[in-house]
Amino acid sequence: MDFDYSQLHSQFENNLAQHNDASKLTAFRQSAFDQLSALQMPKMTKFNFRDWPFITNSGSHVINYQLVEQTSEDEQVKATVDAQSITVSVPAALKEKGIIIGDLFTIIQQHPQLISKYLMKVIKPDEDLLAAYHAAFLTQGLLIYVPEDVTIDTPIYLTIKHNSQQKGTVNFHLLIVAGANSRLQIIDHLSSTKDQTNPLTNFAEIIAGDNSEVHFSSLDHLSQTAPAYYQYRSAIHNHAKVEWAIGLMNECNTVGEVDSELIGKGAYANSQLIALTANNQQLGINNRVTNRSLHSQGLINQRGVALGDSRLIFNGIGQIVHGAHGSKAEQQNRLLMMSPHATGDANPILLIDENNVEAGHAASVGKINQDQLYYLLSRGIPKHQAQRMVIRGFLSAVITAIPDKNVRQEMVDILERKLRENA
Numbered sequence: 001m002d003f004d005y006s007q008l009h010s011q012f013e014n015n016l017a018q019h020n021d022a023s024k025l026t027a028f029r030q031s032a033f034d035q036l037s038a039l040q041m042p043k044m045t046k047f048n049f050r051d052w053p054f055i056t057n058s059g060s061h062v063i064n065y066q067l068v069e070q071t072s073e074d075e076q077v078k079a080t081v082d083a084q085s086i087t088v089s090v091p092a093a094l095k096e097k098g099i100i101i102g103d104l105f106t107i108i109q110q111h112p113q114l115i116s117k118y119l120m121k122v123i124k125p126d127e128d129l130l131a132a133y134h135a136a137f138l139t140q141g142l143l144i145y146v147p148e149d150v151t152i153d154t155p156i157y158l159t160i161k162h163n164s165q166q167k168g169t170v171n172f173h174l175l176i177v178a179g180a181n182s183r184l185q186i187i188d189h190l191s192s193t194k195d196q197t198n199p200l201t202n203f204a205e206i207i208a209g210d211n212s213e214v215h216f217s218s219l220d221h222l223s224q225t226a227p228a229y230y231q232y233r234s235a236i237h238n239h240a241k242v243e244w245a246i247g248l249m250n251e252c253n254t255v256g257e258v259d260s261e262l263i264g265k266g267a268y269a270n271s272q273l274i275a276l277t278a279n280n281q282q283l284g285i286n287n288r289v290t291n292r293s294l295h296s297q298g299l300i301n302q303r304g305v306a307l308g309d310s311r312l313i314f315n316g317i318g319q320i321v322h323g324a325h326g327s328k329a330e331q332q333n334r335l336l337m338m339s340p341h342a343t344g345d346a347n348p349i350l351l352i353d354e355n356n357v358e359a360g361h362a363a364s365v366g367k368i369n370q371d372q373l374y375y376l377l378s379r380g381i382p383k384h385q386a387q388r389m390v391i392r393g394f395l396s397a398v399i400t401a402i403p404d405k406n407v408r409q410e411m412v413d414i415l416e417r418k419l420r421e422n423a
């Protein structure tokens with residue numbers, strides 16, 4: 001990716017000078033910026049996005065949020081983020097247990113030890129060019145901290161909306177820390193306005209302490225014209241569990257990675273993802289699970305539908321490192337091609353460096369199941385409706401994994417609309 005380093009440096013210096021409220025992050029951001037010139041873009045098998053304009057020479061300023069904290073009256077935990085404010089609603093009983101939710105630039109003042117201990121310790125700033133850029137020019141961020149032995153019975157709802165009020169790349173960071181023996185569910189809804197012209201780097205880190213459980217569901221529907229880059233990663237400790245259920249229903253070009261690091265004995269990850277592409281959209285995803293400890297288990301299930309002239313790439317990567325005895329890595333990567341002009345690849349990759357393990361994969365790229373279609377047609381169902389029913393059944397494994405019925409219905413509505421528009 002070509003960018004003017006000297007201009008970017010000037011922009012960075014101005015950024016630091018203008019935002020004294022972020023002074024405790026200055027050293028962190030300065031270190032990340034210093035590494036930009038030596039790092040390369042992240043790479044993806046069979047997908048080239050090196051020329052996508054993620055790094056911009058204007059904007060990318062820290063946002064001075066107006067933080068509004070409320071006490072929830074309906075026992076729900078909510079956070080709404082837009083370009084100017086963040087509104088957090090937490091029941092008083094949960095606040096008394098030590099749960100913290102708020103934007104990073106406020107929490108760094110109130111709880112600096114949390115930010116210094118956890119921020120970008122799972123995704124390191126020196127990994128690649130976009131990770132360093134994201135850290136150096138961090139614009140927005142949200143922390144969810146659940147102390148050990150705390151269970152949140154109702155989901156935490158996150159609503160994150162991006163618009164064009166800010167110039168330059170939006171670098172949004174979600175940091176989730178689950179203490180030992182804690183339990184939580186997160187339902188994340190990411191959207192943007194149609195006039196959004198800013199690129200997005202969207203990072204999420206999950207630290208799952210011993211014997212904790214984190215269920216992360218996400219419906220992403222970005223209407224913008226600029227590209228989006230995702231980096232979702234979890235560090236899963238002893239006997240902890242992280243479950244991902246992600247629906248990528250974006251309109252824009254999208255690339256990224258969902259990565260589960262099974263670093264503790266008996267750690268478990270289930271990474272489920274669906275994607276829908278249309279028109280001339282391009283989307284590439286690495287879904288990776290790495291077994292780094294004994295008796296860990298990693299599952300991948302991703303399914304996609306390609307319409308129009310779009311391109312959809314799924315790379316499923318299961319890795320069992322040396323020493324991870326008794327571990328399991330299984331994956332499925334399946335694509336449904338609904339247009340003769342669409343292209344797709346489902347690439348299963350197994351990297352096994354240990355005996356006494358279980359590992360397997362399945363991959364398919366093809367047209368709609370004609371037997372299923374014929375069965376529905378024989379019952380008098382019109383062809384267009386029958387095709388949609390087959391597609392919904394094909395994607396149902398992930399759709400049903402999202403616990404909120406309203407989010408599930410919105411995902412189905414987006415799917416139906418795209419199918420009608422690309423019929």
